[in-house]
Amino acid sequence: MHQFYGNSQTEVIQKDVIKGDVFYFITSYYGTKFHGRPTSNGEVFDMNKLTCAHKTLPFNTILKVTNEDNGKSVVVRVNDRGPFIKGRDLDLSFAAAKEIGLIGVGVKQLQVEILESPKSE
Numbered sequence: 815m816h817q818f819y820g821n822s823q824t825e826v827i828q829k830d831v832i833k834g835d836v837f838y839f840i841t842s843y844y845g846t847k848f849h850g851r852p853t854s855n856g857e858v859f860d861m862n863k864l865t866c867a868h869k870t871l872p873f874n875t876i877l878k879v880t881n882e883d884n885g886k887s888v889v890v891r892v893n894d895r896g897p898f899i900k901g902r903d904l905d906l907s908f909a910a911a912k913e914i915g916l917i918g919v920g921v922k923q924l925q926v927e928i929l930e931s932p933k934s935e
Contacts, residue, residue, distance in 0.1 A: 831871065835928045840901055841879065842921045845908030853894035861908040867894035868904055876930035879906065881914040881922065888913040889929065 845861040853859050855873045866877065871892045880887040888910045897905040904926065911917050914924070
């Protein structure tokens with residue numbers, strides 16, 4: 815298992831990630847404004863599904879995102895690209911953010927574990 819700390823780690827992540835790798839990502843969420851719009855992989859964004867956006871992780875990578883302050887975790891699938899705000903590494907769907915208590919907080923460093931990574935995009 816590899817652990818990566820720090821702000822805006824997106825640059826260090828390549829297409830090949832290993833199951834069990836752990837990252838600490840500055841995480842935010844997106845919802846209503848993007849609901850019903852196409853995602854980068856061609857799906858329609860549904861803010862009520864457990865999905866996320868990352869700049870470089872392969873589409874369909876499965877992540878376990880944990881809020882260490884309250885112990886809550888959620889499993890999400892990468893289906894979009896982003897976030898596009900400097901210093902942020904991951905955007906969760908509204909539903910995923912709600913499950914781990916990110917709503918109201920807005921932006922927080924969270925633990926992210928690779929549960930499953932596709933062999934190719």
